Amino acid sequence: MRVAIIGGTGYGAVELARILKMHPYAELTTVISHSQSGNSLAEVYPHMTGIIEQSMKTLDVKALSKTIDLVFFATPSNVSKEIVPEFLQYGVTCIDLSGDFRLKSPELYAEWYQAPAAASVYLDKAVYGLSEIYQENIKKAKLIANPGCYPTATLLGLIPIIQKEWIDPNSVIVDGKTGVSGAGRGLSLNVHFSEMNENVKAYKLGTHKHIPEMEQVLKQEANTDIQVTFTPHIVPMTRGIMTTIYADLTESVDQVTIQQLYHEFYQTQPFVRIRPEGILPTTKEVYGSNYCDIAIHLDKRTDKLTIVSVIDNLVKGAAGQAIQNMNIINGWEETAGLEHPPIYP
Amino acid sequence: MRVAIIGGTGYGAVELARILKMHPYAELTTVISHSQSGNSLAEVYPHMTGIIEQSMKTLDVKALSKTIDLVFFATPSNVSKEIVPEFLQYGVTCIDLSGDFRLKSPELYAEWYQAPAAASVYLDKAVYGLSEIYQENIKKAKLIANPGCYPTATLLGLIPIIQKEWIDPNSVIVDGKTGVSGAGRGLSLNVHFSEMNENVKAYKLGTHKHIPEMEQVLKQEANTDIQVTFTPHIVPMTRGIMTTIYADLTESVDQVTIQQLYHEFYQTQPFVRIRPEGILPTTKEVYGSNYCDIAIHLDKRTDKLTIVSVIDNLVKGAAGQAIQNMNIINGWEETAGLEHPPIYP
Amino acid sequence: MRVAIIGGTGYGAVELARILKMHPYAELTTVISHSQSGNSLAEVYPHMTGIIEQSMKTLDVKALSKTIDLVFFATPSNVSKEIVPEFLQYGVTCIDLSGDFRLKSPELYAEWYQAPAAASVYLDKAVYGLSEIYQENIKKAKLIANPGCYPTATLLGLIPIIQKEWIDPNSVIVDGKTGVSGAGRGLSLNVHFSEMNENVKAYKLGTHKHIPEMEQVLKQEANTDIQVTFTPHIVPMTRGIMTTIYADLTESVDQVTIQQLYHEFYQTQPFVRIRPEGILPTTKEVYGSNYCDIAIHLDKRTDKLTIVSVIDNLVKGAAGQAIQNMNIINGWEETAGLEHPPIYP
Amino acid sequence: MRVAIIGGTGYGAVELARILKMHPYAELTTVISHSQSGNSLAEVYPHMTGIIEQSMKTLDVKALSKTIDLVFFATPSNVSKEIVPEFLQYGVTCIDLSGDFRLKSPELYAEWYQAPAAASVYLDKAVYGLSEIYQENIKKAKLIANPGCYPTATLLGLIPIIQKEWIDPNSVIVDGKTGVSGAGRGLSLNVHFSEMNENVKAYKLGTHKHIPEMEQVLKQEANTDIQVTFTPHIVPMTRGIMTTIYADLTESVDQVTIQQLYHEFYQTQPFVRIRPEGILPTTKEVYGSNYCDIAIHLDKRTDKLTIVSVIDNLVKGAAGQAIQNMNIINGWEETAGLEHPPIYP
Structure with missing residues (x-):
């Protein structure tokens, strides 16, 4: 083709x-x-x-x-x-x-x-191209709106539990950390090496374009209105996004049950890897690859759930997912061209 | 001396x-x-x-x-x-x-x-040595418990508003990002250059020793019980801590009012700088110095407050604050030996 | 297999x-x-x-x-x-x-x-597995001594001109810059993140094990005795090696002639790319790939030749070349499994 | 003043x-x-x-x-x-x-x-403001030409031995590695974070403006003509310069003698520190300070001398030396305002 x-x-x-x-x-x-x-x-x-x-x-x-x-x-x-x-x-x-x-x-x-x-x-x-979730619609699509990088990591982390209605939809806070390549190749003082190296910056508080994108999908999956508080940060590395997602549990489920939910939800998905309890993924563990790695942590003391989700912003967060969608549309194996492991270290 | x-x-x-x-x-x-x-x-x-x-x-x-x-x-x-x-x-x-x-x-x-x-x-x-808050007790102390790095950034960011009781004490979420020097000089694979460079890691979810320290001080200042959800992250730089703090507003105050509260609260403090509305501090802007720079952002859409607080973890988060406390104890000017500006870039 | x-x-x-x-x-x-x-x-x-x-x-x-x-x-x-x-x-x-x-x-x-x-x-x-040079011997080998990372970059940069005897064999100076992964996964203060980040270090002056390896091959190719002065440096990145090689010209050849020599020498080699005059390769341009990119610069003022040669130390400098050698031994196309482009940025 | x-x-x-x-x-x-x-x-x-x-x-x-x-x-x-x-x-x-x-x-x-x-x-x-060498002229100067960053590191490393005429003046090769701040605050793709991070670049081979500056001073100190081959490199850090200097010995002097020469030459200079035999300075060891740290290594096998010289490019390589010169002109102690130790780590 x-x-x-x-x-x-x-x-x-x-x-x-x-x-x-x-x-x-x-x-x-x-x-x-x-x-x-x-x-x-x-x-x-x-x-x-x-x-x-x-x-x-x-x-x-x-x-x-x-x-x-x-x-x-x-x-x-x-x-x-x-x-x-x-x-x-x-x-x-x-x-x-x-x-x-x-x-x-x-x-x-x-x-x-x-x-x-x-x-x-x-x-x-247009079909929203979050491959793992909207596969059926993608198959028939002629126009794919490929998801943003932050929404990809966030939504794959939240959808299993938001569908279950185990969390308070208005409690969701997303704290994102992105590598600098997310800002593109356009020059700006903000991503000038000497000013970005050895630095962490929060930006676009409450105004990032990915907020309505996340909310649109979450509303649909939660079947209820939902508002997300999202703070993106830029950290001194080139590739990778981690979203740390906080939500209040509304059901009395335990870590094992949630763990199982995620394992089952993604068990047929080749690019989502759920970490075992107590193990947290790092951005480097998906570097250059199309994986989204997720860990869930239930804090028994505060009854808050923390979800850590990592992707390579340029692969699963952009080009990789686009090609995954091309594969789905064409009926090819979903992993075609995307089977290269992460580069580490 | x-x-x-x-x-x-x-x-x-x-x-x-x-x-x-x-x-x-x-x-x-x-x-x-x-x-x-x-x-x-x-x-x-x-x-x-x-x-x-x-x-x-x-x-x-x-x-x-x-x-x-x-x-x-x-x-x-x-x-x-x-x-x-x-x-x-x-x-x-x-x-x-x-x-x-x-x-x-x-x-x-x-x-x-x-x-x-x-x-x-x-x-x-022992007197808890958060210099800006416990100055009076520090003056008379013979034993100072110098605060941890995360608690310093978090508490200076939260105390003005928690004293006012404008936020829900059980809504507080602290998302911390630290430079690697916070892990000390002890060798571990975790901070081995090749594994830490170009990487972001969350760690010690719900188990970090700084949690009870934050809660002890916040309880005292809030005059009520309080539980903090805290997720520390390590990012690929040597120095600097940013804490991004989330809380639900309980009073209908606006950005200007909160801004004013912080300005007044810290107006006589030489080492706390409140950024004007819309300007966010970065960790590099306090590199090597004893400053704590703070910004407050009220999201009108979600009624959540986001506070961004940055310090150099080894200065205001450790050695600098210790010397600030020594100055207070001895009745010297609080800034003695600490007047060097941040190193930038 | x-x-x-x-x-x-x-x-x-x-x-x-x-x-x-x-x-x-x-x-x-x-x-x-x-x-x-x-x-x-x-x-x-x-x-x-x-x-x-x-x-x-x-x-x-x-x-x-x-x-x-x-x-x-x-x-x-x-x-x-x-x-x-x-x-x-x-x-x-x-x-x-x-x-x-x-x-x-x-x-x-x-x-x-x-x-x-x-x-x-x-x-x-044992056959020394510098794939581009010893292909014929590699085909028949049962035991390959896969080259070191510095020697790979250095030798591919030097062999075309040293075979021609256009440079003084005793004038060769090699200044190497390596990413930290070259030091391996073993823990040491030397590659502790906080001490290696934002730092450049020279090490093992005149004692690095790669010196006799370079000299052995150069002697053979030059048909004369040769001594190399080699200074390795470690720079704050994970992958990549650049060797900057200095030598005195002994023949009056010009830039165009040398340029042509290198182009012809490597024209059938899929993994060596000679940059056009005035363009210098950077280590990131071969990141994660098996390429060796080379530029030659003749300083007319001083009659010294400078050769800049870059590889990914873990790929062409180790695992990639090993697999290239496996391909050659087995009569497969030399690029099998190695066709993935560099990851950039 | x-x-x-x-x-x-x-x-x-x-x-x-x-x-x-x-x-x-x-x-x-x-x-x-x-x-x-x-x-x-x-x-x-x-x-x-x-x-x-x-x-x-x-x-x-x-x-x-x-x-x-x-x-x-x-x-x-x-x-x-x-x-x-x-x-x-x-x-x-x-x-x-x-x-x-x-x-x-x-x-x-x-x-x-x-x-x-x-x-x-x-x-x-104009008096060339290399403080340690031209102190007497600087005292009387009304106009100081403050040295460039590479020349400062290079000249302080070479002058003791070039004055002695122990090296061949036409053998001098300078391989420089600079942090990115040396490129200034002007935006360019070259120092765009995503392209400069995890990268090493050689640049301006044989055309850097610091070449005639080095040669002018070396000629004067050597009392003979001298040509320098200089290759600057940019490495992924913000501050710091290391120059690795190569030269052929012409006298049969040993390491101890050269070591002693440098110690004596700089013994009254507060900002030059000569490392003991076998110990090499790193750029981080002078970070944020006005020091120039130097090591000398004589390779007995090749009779070549390697000198490693490090400075903070923005301090001793620019602003710090300028203030040192102001101090000398005004008859103040040379270290006034410059006594802060390096920041480490």
Whole structure:
């Protein structure tokens, strides 16, 4: 199968290119970049020298649609919503790594993204690509809204217990820690090495775009209204996200029961690994891989539940999950191209 | 004034030595180390070459008491509780950086430290050395239990609002992020460079010794029972602690009012800096200094309060606060020896 | 083909396991570890959870020889030399990642390794596994002495020009910078996070075991005696080696000519990439991959040549090259299992 | 004494401000910044909150000259050369941290800086501020060309032995490793956290502006022509420079003799520490301090000398040495304001 990437100079694109190179059934034939058209990906990313040498191109939707079956959008906000409709019209499957099609409500999008939403017909059509949860819908999708990095880690950590209604939906607090690559390749003082090294920063308190995304999914799974308090932090490493999730238990269940719930919930999922009681996953244990590792801790003293969930923000939190979704759509084994173990140390 | 340090090979000791070198009134005359007696501090820490060259000694309390006025304990748990009584008997002021005298209840100590507590008479005598809050008691103290690093950042962040009773005492969640130096100089795979670099780890969920310490102080200041859910994390940097503190508001106060509360509460305190609304402190902004920088964020959507508090774990979280306490005891200006700005970048 | 790893708890072993997992023709059936026998690799390295779960075993050469065709030694110095002979007797191919069979001279080994050398008959039999250079010998080998990390980067950088005799063999200076994983998983203050982070250290000046290894190969390729001045440094990152190599030109050749020499020398080698004039490779550009990237710079002002050569110390500098050698021995395509691009950023 | 800083938003300026805050005799009364005039230093650098709050100003040389005695230039290249003459005319002492007055030859400056040099009369007047070597000239200077970071580490490491003529002047190779802060606060992909973390980069081979600066001083001290091959590298840390210097011995002197030479040469210098034989300094051992730590290693096998020299690039390599020079000019003790030990770990 032939695929294209739009947005060829960001980290999402180059990570897609890396994984596609290892994919048994999909071939990356075109990389679109306006700012770098004419240059090869290897010129922008020298580590790709000898691996992907073809020139990047500007976008001609009609012409491109004739040569490919599927397109990944690794574009900033407010780009894909203008282009996806045309691709769909030509029958090309679209997997969008940006946030343009994630929120079902145009009003919420306008509020949190400070820009007009995509047309409602496409918002409706888009399937939220949290692979482990929405597999059935993904199979039939022509447009995937690939989840954000924080929501992926958070939702995989919360959905088993929120479906059970064992926690108070209004008690949920998510404390996120991300590696710096989540901020992308755009230059800013904030991620200037000398200012970010040996530093921890909290940011966007109560205003991060991933909040309505988490809430939308949790509401649906909890069958009730839910508000999430979310504080993202940036820590001095390149890759990895940990979300530490706090919630009040409402049922008297014990650690063993919760542990069992998670094991059963994810037992057929190749990319979710539940740690045994007392063992906590670290971000490095999923580095470069598509795994989401989860631990659950019930504090008997305070009756609060703490869930620790880790992913590689660029793999399971972006490019890896996008390819997992491509696999599901095409009926391939879900792990195709994604079987490489984490790199450690 | 002549002072001694006991426990000369740990990071606490060498940080005390660094700051004492810049102190106008105190002179470090003796460093005690059993494992390294006969060697100089500079042999164990080559950065001290030419700065502190005298040999470290084994401990003879009686002899030492004749030559010094004050002793800092930079020892592991369960050491100072055996030695402090004898120093006190000889009239030497003791500032203990370990946890031996922090908990007033011997039962709690036994439970959390898994060892017998110090004799009650000394637990009673010990003043908890959170300088900004217990200044009056510190002035008269002969024995200071210097606070732990996480409790320092957490308590300075919470006390103004907990005293006001504006938050639900049972809603408090503390998510801590520490630099690796907090784990000390002892070798372990956990802090082996290759395993800790490019990694975030949660640890000791619900079992960290700093939990009862935070709760003891908060109970006293809140005048009510209080339970803290605390999750410490270790992030890939050497120095710095950030605690992100979550609590449910119980009063309808707004951001401006809370902001004002904190400004007034700390207006005469030289080492606490309240950030203006919307500005969040980072750990690097206090690196190497005795500051505690605090920001408050009220999320109008969820009515939850988030407090971000940062310190250098080895300065305000250990050696710096110990020296601040020495200054208070001696009636010196509180900032003596501590006036060096943070090192940035 | 069935393979085993001996020395299952070090970084070399777990990197072999990672790459073997992606290999199309070889299957890792046994991991030998004395200290951890009975435990699974995933217990020692949780990132391998669900990937490699079988228990590690103690060594029984005879029994093991019946079930496997090839064995990798990821053991410390002075282990494989005792065991290899028995495996060879049973017809098992041995690839040794340690230094036991690298030096042809038992005297040199005794001098630099401070221990008795392997029996001469095996030293003679062993083929030095620098894949790009000794491919023909490797094809027929039963015992491979897999090169050290510094020698791999250095020799691939130097051999094209040293064969040409365009540089003064006694002018060669090698300044190496390694990531910390090169020091292995053994605990030491030297690689304790807090002491290694934000630090650069030179070490083992003139005494590093890789010196005689480099000199042995260079002598052979230069057909003349040669002495290398080598200074290794450790820098605060986990993976990657850069060697900056200095030499005096003896022929009046220009940059273009040298550039062409290197391009031609390596044109059929899939894992060596020569950078164009003026572009320098960085260690991150080969992270997690089997590439060796090289740049050459001729300083017209001083007539000195500077060669910059980078590898991932655990891949091309250890496990990756070992698997490349296994591929060559078995007549498989050289890149089998090694086609994953570098991880970036 | 009242002093001003020009160029208030770079790392050099804020480091000057940090050290001046601890200085017993000098007071920082004015900070000049065109881009940030009207804002306080604390707004640009929040770690300075409550420490330096006055507004930055635009430059009016005449007015400023009436209120201050000395001015530090922490400006980019090609700025101070236009302004210094006017300050000198008003009798204000100038210490220039940029390269504008370092090279005595206007031709060399034009060649390496790609811009016209300062007027010759000022180049002649300028004293090269390598404090330990040119103390006598510095005492009488009105204009100091403060040395570059790499030259400081390199020259302090080489001058004792080059004066003795024990090494071949044309054999000198300098391999430098710098922390990222040396690249300043200007944004670039090169020092973007995600691209610089876990990475080592060589740069500016044979073209770095510090080459003619090193050569000018070495020529003068060696009394002969000398050419330096210099390769700077950037490593993933914020502060610190190590230069590893290689040279061929021409005299048959042994390690002990060289060791003694260095000890004697620097015995009265408070900021140079010579390590004993076999002990190598690391950059972290001078972090935040004005020390230059040096080790010498004679390789008996190759007769090459290796010198390892470390400084904090922002202190001894910039702001600290500038203040040391201010102290010398004013006849104060050389260590005034600079007595704080290194921060470790």
